[in-house]
Amino acid sequence: MKHFAQRWVSAIVDWRRVVSLRYLPQFAVDWFTFRRQAGDWVVKAADSYPCLADRLPTTPFDPHYFYQGNWLARRLARAKPAQHVDIGSSVLTMGVLSAHVPTIFVDYRPLMVRQSGLSCVAADINHLPFADRSVASLSCLHVIEHIGLGRYGDPINPDGACLAAMELQRLIGDSGTLYLSTPIGRERVCFNAHRVFSPATILSLFAQLELTRFSYVSDDGAFYDDVSPTSVPQLEYGCGFFEFQRRS
Structure with missing residues (x-):
């Protein structure tokens, strides 16, 4: 209570x-x-x-958003995709990344900006305007946990996260990569803010793809890079970073 x-x-x-x-x-x-x-x-x-x-002794920051932006930037710097597509992630992160990688940013609530290297599209994550297996590099950071809870004006749907996972997988082409982050820990629905998943649940939702790399942020804000999902201790509200690939 x-x-x-x-x-x-x-x-x-x-x-x-x-x-x-x-x-x-x-x-x-x-x-x-x-x-x-x-x-x-x-x-x-x-x-x-x-x-x-x-008036604080140290600079405050949100560990989930700080580390996930860093994580994605470093992964894209290594992969060097010709184009990147993002679904609903931090607009600040996408604005910076688009300076180095041409980026299509898709959000339920359209982002009304004009910036070279950044194309903004309004769409529902469950009905994305891309052909099957047409995307080589895709990210969706701290998003799927919100789908179907009505927080952003989207329709109420208890299966929203599952449908979003299916739609994201539909887009990934052969040898394509999906960069995904979401809260992990004690599984629950915190209506209408977000859901929290176990790592095993995320792996089952994205069973069409192969997990190639996993990192996470713990409850105390520490970042653990390139570890096994099975090594994650019981968390209350951590954040998992999943790198998936479709094997050709």
Whole structure:
């Protein structure tokens, strides 16, 4: 019940911002100090923009998203595909990767940008606009766990993740590669945020392809590269990075 209450309260209240209010007195001291030393700079209270939640001893980051972007970039740097297709992953990651690899980015909610090397397409992951076995390099990072939960306006469908897995496999051509990440750990549905899968479940969902490489992020945010899925300890909310290939 404790975690249940925490999740519901956090959906309404940003605790990081509430806790950061303790830095308000220091903000006032810093503002007056800066104003006295500002010289020709105009410093008005009406223009103030308090960023109280950023006064931290180290730079915060999300281990899942940090490591999965790094993982994919390094894999593509080695593979050097002529073109890459991504389904719904981090737009920041895709924006950077498209500087080095021509990328088609597909999302249920269209990305309205213009950038050389990046083509944006609006589509449902369960009905992708590509021919069978036509894609040589495909990624889908931290996406399939959301499908069918309605979080992003998509239709409710308990089988959404399974259907997405079938559709992703349909696209992979002979010797083609799929880079996939998703939460791993104690299997469950955290409606309507995401699902959590065991590594074995992901392998069964993508049985048409062969696993060629596996890495993961543990509950404490540590990254384990190129290990066996069977070596993963019991996790609550880790992240698995699966590299699949269709053998010709």
